[in-house]
Amino acid sequence: MGEYFSERRSAEVVNGRMGPAMDPRLRAVMGALVTHLHAFVKEVSLTQEEWARAVDFLTRTGQLCTRERQEFILLSDVLGLSMLVDAVGNRRPPGATENTVLGPFHVEGAPFRAMGASICLDGKGESCLFAGQVRTTDGTPIAGACVDVWSDNAEGYYDVQEPDRQPKWNNRGRFVTGADGRYSFVGIKPVSYPIPDDGPVGQLLQALGRHPFRPAHMHFMVSAPGHATIVTHTFDGTDAYIGDDAVFGVKETLVAPFVPVTDGTVQWRSEFDFVMVADA
Amino acid sequence: MGEYFSERRSAEVVNGRMGPAMDPRLRAVMGALVTHLHAFVKEVSLTQEEWARAVDFLTRTGQLCTRERQEFILLSDVLGLSMLVDAVGNRRPPGATENTVLGPFHVEGAPFRAMGASICLDGKGESCLFAGQVRTTDGTPIAGACVDVWSDNAEGYYDVQEPDRQPKWNNRGRFVTGADGRYSFVGIKPVSYPIPDDGPVGQLLQALGRHPFRPAHMHFMVSAPGHATIVTHTFDGTDAYIGDDAVFGVKETLVAPFVPVTDGTVQWRSEFDFVMVADA
Numbered sequence: 244m245g246e247y248f249s250e251r252r253s254a255e256v257v258n259g260r261m262g263p264a265m266d267p268r269l270r271a272v273m274g275a276l277v278t279h280l281h282a283f284v285k286e287v288s289l290t291q292e293e294w295a296r297a298v299d300f301l302t303r304t305g306q307l308c309t310r311e312r313q314e315f316i317l318l319s320d321v322l323g324l325s326m327l328v329d330a331v332g333n334r335r336p337p338g339a340t341e342n343t344v345l346g347p348f349h350v351e352g353a354p355f356r357a358m359g360a361s362i363c364l365d366g367k368g369e370s371c372l373f374a375g376q377v378r379t380t381d382g383t384p385i386a387g388a389c390v391d392v393w394s395d396n397a398e399g400y401y402d403v404q405e406p407d408r409q410p411k412w413n414n415r416g417r418f419v420t421g422a423d424g425r426y427s428f429v430g431i432k433p434v435s436y437p438i439p440d441d442g443p444v445g446q447l448l449q450a451l452g453r454h455p456f457r458p459a460h461m462h463f464m465v466s467a468p469g470h471a472t473i474v475t476h477t478f479d480g481t482d483a484y485i486g487d488d489a490v491f492g493v494k495e496t497l498v499a500p501f502v503p504v505t506d507g508t509v510q511w512r513s514e515f516d517f518v519m520v521a522d523a
Numbered sequence: 524m525g526e527y528f529s530e531r532r533s534a535e536v537v538n539g540r541m542g543p544a545m546d547p548r549l550r551a552v553m554g555a556l557v558t559h560l561h562a563f564v565k566e567v568s569l570t571q572e573e574w575a576r577a578v579d580f581l582t583r584t585g586q587l588c589t590r591e592r593q594e595f596i597l598l599s600d601v602l603g604l605s606m607l608v609d610a611v612g613n614r615r616p617p618g619a620t621e622n623t624v625l626g627p628f629h630v631e632g633a634p635f636r637a638m639g640a641s642i643c644l645d646g647k648g649e650s651c652l653f654a655g656q657v658r659t660t661d662g663t664p665i666a667g668a669c670v671d672v673w674s675d676n677a678e679g680y681y682d683v684q685e686p687d688r689q690p691k692w693n694n695r696g697r698f699v700t701g702a703d704g705r706y707s708f709v710g711i712k713p714v715s716y717p718i719p720d721d722g723p724v725g726q727l728l729q730a731l732g733r734h735p736f737r738p739a740h741m742h743f744m745v746s747a748p749g750h751a752t753i754v755t756h757t758f759d760g761t762d763a764y765i766g767d768d769a770v771f772g773v774k775e776t777l778v779a780p781f782v783p784v785t786d787g788t789v790q791w792r793s794e795f796d797f798v799m800v801a802d803a
Contacts, residue, residue: 245767247775248603250610257603260767262732269730275567277602279559284607287555294608298595305585305595315578315585322557323528323537327564328574330530450549452542487525487540495527 254281304443313347317444320344320490321453333471339380339520343475343492346462348401353391353415360418361429364410368397368431371501371511373477377424377465380518384424388467388519391417392428394460399436432501432511433459435484448489455489458482461499463517470519477515534561584723593627597724600624600770601733613751619660620797623755623772626742628681633671633695640698641709644690648677648711651781651791653757657704657745660798664704668747668799671697672708674740679716712781712791713739715764728769735769738762741779743797750799757795 246256258274283289307314319325325344333342356362363370377388393415395401402413418426440448440455448455460476476492477499478485485493499515526536538554563569587594599605605624613622636642643650657668673695675681682693698706720728720735728735740756756772757779758765765773779795 247766247773248606248610248768248771249774250607250614253603253607253610253771256771260731260733260771265730265732272567272569272573273731275563279563279566280602280604281607283555283559284604284611286559287552288611289552289608291608291612293552294599294604298593298599301581301595302585302588302593305582306588308582308586313578313582315581319574319578322560323533324560324564324574326528327530327533327561328569328571330528330533331564331568332571334530450545451540451553452545453540486527488528491528491533491536493527494529 250285253285254278257281300443300447307442312439312442314442314444316347317438317442318447320438321444321448323491326491329474333474335471335520336380338518340465340473340475340517341494341496342473343494343497344490345464345474346490346492348395348403349391349393349462349464350403350415353393353417354412356416356418356428358418358421358425359427359429360416362392362394362412362414362416363396363429363431364413365396368434369511370429370509371432371513372427372429372504372509373461373513373515374425374427375514375516377420377426377467377517377519379470380520384420384422385467385470385519386420386422386424388420388424388426388465388470388517389417390420390426390428390517391464391466392430393462394430394433395436397431397434399434429509430461432513433461433479435459435482438489453489454484454487456484457488457490458484458493460492461513465517465519467519469522471522473517473519477513530565533565534558537561580723580727587722592719592722594722594724596627597718597722598727600718601724601728603771606771609754613754615751615800616660618798619800620745620753620755621774621776622753623774623777624770625744625754626770626772628675628683629671629673629742629744630683630695633673633697634692636696636698636708638698638701638705639707639709640696642672642674642692642694642696643676643709643711644693645676648714649791650709650789651712651793652707652709652784652789653741653793653795654705654707655794655796657700657706657747657797657799659750660800664700664702665747665750665799666700666702666704668700668704668706668745668750668797669697670700670706670708670797671744671746672710673742674710674713675716677711677714679714709789710741712793713741713759715739715762718769733769734764734767736764737768737770738764738773740772741793745797745799747799749802751802753797753799757793 437455459479465473480498682689717735739759760778
């Protein structure tokens with residue numbers, strides 16, 4: 244016979260109802276979730292009207308989701324939860340390159356390009372040479388590392404957002420390092436852009452007094468056999484939104500220099516090294 | 524310039540981004556929610572795969588919602604959150620009748636019936652006389668109190684779930700007390716039934732090792748001018764599910780006697796008094 248509900252012991256009553264044979268990990272996760280949600284309701288004395296608004300918000304968030312639009316991930320992003328889950332799952336020693344969120348715009352299978360080649364196929368934007376080295380935490384260059392890169396175009400859109408307006412694989416490419424572990428490619432100096440803000444998450448941002456913009460960044464996924472894959476961005480530290488990324492993707496170690504180039508080959512140069520952790 | 528993301532200060536970073544002009548109540552509610560959700564993720568070291576499953580679960584929950592089916596309320600119910608919000612919003616002094624959840628099956632505008640009349644229009648089930656008094660906390664009978672009642676039929680369905688199979692307003696009615704504050708009506712001895720369990724919430728219950736049943740109960744909404752409305756049920760304490768209501772609606776004080784009657788007019792009798800709190 245289970246315990247009857249009481250306000251004081253509400254979380255214990257709910258968690259006490261879990262069956263004896265259930266998955267132990269699910270027991271731990273759901274137990275902690277229930278405990279925190281009940282504590283939240285008590286802490287703020289959530290009203291029935293506020294609860295009804297929350298139910299309505301979650302319902303609208305779910306109903307907006309399609310194959311192309313995942314409003315719940317966006318909600319997780321703007322509450323910092325996506326970043327936190329990424330951080331908890333990818334703790335690394337000091338000196339190793341930190342992760343940040345993958346984001347919704349990565350596409351598997353980008354073309355392999357020759358080292359130093361351009362990924363910008365639409366001719367828009369200020370050209371920028373991205374270059375650096377992939378190495379281990381002890382400084383050894385990693386040969387055969389795959390550097391998968393992607394960014395928005397100069398107008399703030401990824402190719403997949405504008406399939407009829409941009410060349411396929413615009414501002415995307417994969418580069419494989421040689422013996423020196425070095426990579427280089429020409430892209431554009433990235434520009435800031437807003438996350439989709441025409442749905443419930445946009446309304447929430449507005450109610451919170453926040454804007455929907457992400458500071459300019461270049462996406463990198465760096466993989467090499469025997470090492471933990473790095474999923475990250477480099478950020479332009481001079482961007483107006485560098486201190487208030489709508490999805491909290493910026494970490495201090497991921498701010499990269501963007502230096503003007505005067506020799507005429509490209510307009511900017513951004514150097515960034517990737518330090519990988521070997522698998523245990 | 525906002526603070527960059529870090530695992531250690533993740534909740535503070537997110538909450539620090541709220542704008543200066545926002546609604547103070549929303550600031551308090553969202554601040555507490557973010558703090559608890561971040562603490563939850565850290566406490567269980569939620570993995571990216573688990574997070575993706577949660578996003579999928581929430582998405583499916585939202586997408587199942589229609590005008591007739593509110594899967595997010597059901598989720599709130601089975602996590603005890605609906606009961607908790609109700610409890611926090613309706614704290615009453617000892618001796619006053621406690622609330623429980625309204626549930627999804629109340630319908631406004633049930634017919635007013637003569638005191639003692641039957642609400643059972645389909646002739647199914649074991650007849651039961653429900654009777655008692657509506658009074659104030661100091662014992663004064665309340666005249667003119669409206670006792671709005673509803674229950675499932677003997678097969679476990681409310682009339683609105685079977686509009687083609689049950690008479691309209693089956694097992695529903697409103698009764699207005701006289702000078703003695705007493706009410707009485709004939710209904711059926713209620714039966715237990717499962718909440719809808721063919722969606723994500725049903726899958727969750729199964730994963731938690733829980734069943735979807737609610738113990739047999741009669742719904743009451745008791746209102747009177749100058750008093751806080753009571754939204755509650757009375758429960759049959761002998762029901763097999765009395766100790767593990769799927770939505771945690773049972774409170775100790777709401778278990779009512781169901782006594783067999785041998786004089787032949789009805790088969791059962793259930794007495795329950797309602798004690799109302801005057802408005803401050």
